Amino acid sequence: MDIPFLRQPVDAQLDALTRELRAQLLAFNRELKRGKLTHLTYDKDAKTLIWHKPKGENQKVREQSFYEQLPYCDVADVFRFVNGxxxxxxxxxxxxxxxxxxxxxxxxxxxxVIAQAMNHGNQVMARTSDIPYHVLETTYQQYLRQASLQAANDRISNAIAALPIFPHYSFDLDALYGAVDGQKFSIERPTVKARHSRKYFGRGKGVVAYTLLCNHVPLNGYLIGAHDFEAHHVFDIWYRNTSDVVPTAITGDMHSVNKANFAILHWFGPRFEPRFTNLEDQLQELYSADDPALYEKCLIRPVGQIDQQLIISEKPNIDQIVATLGLKEMTQGTLIRKLCTYTAPNPTRRAIFEFDKLIRSIYTLRYLRDPQLERNVHRSQNRVESYHQLRSTIAQVGGKKELTGRTDIGIEISNQCARLIANAIIYYNSAILSHLLTKCEASGNAKAVALITKISPAAWRHILLNGHYTFQSDKMIDLDALLAGLELG
Structure with a gap:
């Protein structure tokens, strides 16, 4: 198994990590005293740190004006174009x-696929399209499965990654950012996975569509219960991604943080970089490899010391856990639940949590010192929120923001169909942007290139999602004719 944590002795890894933590902690306090961290202010009276978050640039108006110039296309024509x-x-x-x-x-x-994704169902689709009901029902029973829909999604994801515009979606040359987040969907019929949540579903039940997004592309996704802790699935959704696009940094909101995720993702290579919201709460999770008494003169002091000897002594047990996760014999959620059933003094659980403190403390200091890192994480999470808006729009075409299906498998098929529609729309928009990018680069129009690379492909205002669907047609979208006369400002 090619797992980074298993390649080197634990002593060498801990030495490198503790040196980095020590350097980060001293550099942070030195820069804070000298006033070099302009986005942070230390209140000497209250002994608290004040965080001045920068305001991001609003791209919505620019994107809206771009997509308003495009002619309307039926979603069936978009589907046919992407399949071609x-x-x-x-x-x-x-x-x-x-x-x-x-x-x-x-x-x-x-x-x-459209009938399942947009909550029409086969009966409504038969009345509003040129495909009869018995054909829709037979096709649904024969062709729609979780594995086949996952393979179809992977083909679109890989095709988007091959487009010229895809590298321009990245905002860091050293990392490929992936974002994880969950989106609530109600369901019409109760299933085993569905749970009550008055805040989101009222008196009904629902599920959560958990998604891994990278450069606007939904690489992986599946349903979890509304009662499930999202942090238990961060590693699984990354490690079980079957597309060719592999993110090297994973962002998430505070629901993605637990006491083991920093350690688990570090073991396998990617960086875990969640978006912190409360600065004081994160300072309470700041630890040092040395005695905290050595940092008494620092403005921001660690709250405790990491037990390195415990990590070294429990290395054989940690290796077994890493190998089990690497072989996919156990999910991350199952691992965390088993660890939490142990008594408090259990050494293996404590060792994993101590290693997590080490990685988390390093990231917290990097996050506080580097405003660009904070902006990258924020932008990555904003992209998954934009994708959620697209998914919500697709689901509400049929009336409600819900998933159809009589069983958990049927609801998962509906979820994968909706992800397939979203992937097709993102590919269509990316193909348009790639076509324009190639033309503008050939003509040397640097201003237009800068505009194109800032436009999000998660847009649907130029696509007709509802109405009467015509599938039996030979109409194909011609990008040259579609973009003729388009002004980029």
Whole structure:
């Protein structure tokens, strides 16, 4: 197994990490005393740290003016265009035996995916499209499965990553940022996974669609219960990503933070970089590798010392846990639940938590010292919020923000269909931006290139999501004709 944590002796790893923590802690206090950290102010009377967060640039007006110039296209035409580019519908293979299966009809596949994603259902789709009900029902039973829909999503994700515009979505040359977050959806019929939540579902029940997003592309996603702690799934959704795009830094909100995620993700390579909201709470989680008494003269002092000897003595048990996670024999959520059933003095659990304190303290100091890191994390989380708006719009085409299905499997299929629609829309917009980018770079229009690279592909105002659907058509979108006469300002 190619796992970074298993390559080096634990002593060498701890020496390097403790040196970095010591250097970060001293540099932070030195820069704070000298006033070099202009985004932070230390109140000597209250002995508190005040955080001045920068205001981000609003790109909504610019994006709105760009997409308003594009002609309206039916979602079926967008689906047909994307399938012509990356052939994702061929990943939807049937369940029939080898010599009995028929070649899937692309029109019926598009219709049944849209019916599930937009909460129409097959009966409503049969009344509002040119595909009869019995064809929709047969196609749904034969072709829509979690594995096949995941493969179709991966094809679109990989195709987006191959477009010229994709590298320009990155805002850090040294890291590929992925963001994780959950989105609440109500359900019509109760299932095993559905739970009550009066805040989000009123008197009904619902689930959470947990998503990994990278450069506007939803790489992976699945449903969890509304009662599940999102932090238990951060590692799983990254490690079980089957696309070719692998984020090297994972961002999240405070729901993604627990006492082990910094350690687990560090073991496997990616950096865990959550968005902190309360500065004082994070300073209470700041530890040092040395005796805290050595930092008495510092403005910001660690609250405790990390037990390095415990980590060294428990290295064999930690290696077993790392190997189990690496072989996918256990999910992260199961691991955390098992650890939390131990008694408080359990040495293995304490060692993992001590290692987590070490990684978290280093990240906290980097986060406080570097305003650009804070902006990158903030932008990464804003992208997943934009994706949630797109998903919400797709779900509400059929009326409510809910997922259809009679069972947990049916609801998961509806969720994957909605992710497939969102992926197709993002590919369509990225193809438009890539087409314009190539033309502007060839003509040397640097101003237009700068504008294009700042536009988000998570937009839908130029796509007709509702109405009467015409699938049996040979109409294909021509980007040259579509973008003729477009002004970039």
């Amino acid at each position: 580019q990356c052939h994702f519908l061929s990943a939807l293979t049937p369940l029939q035996p080898r010599y009995a299966k028929k070649v899937a009809n692309a029109d019926s596949l598009m219709a049944v």
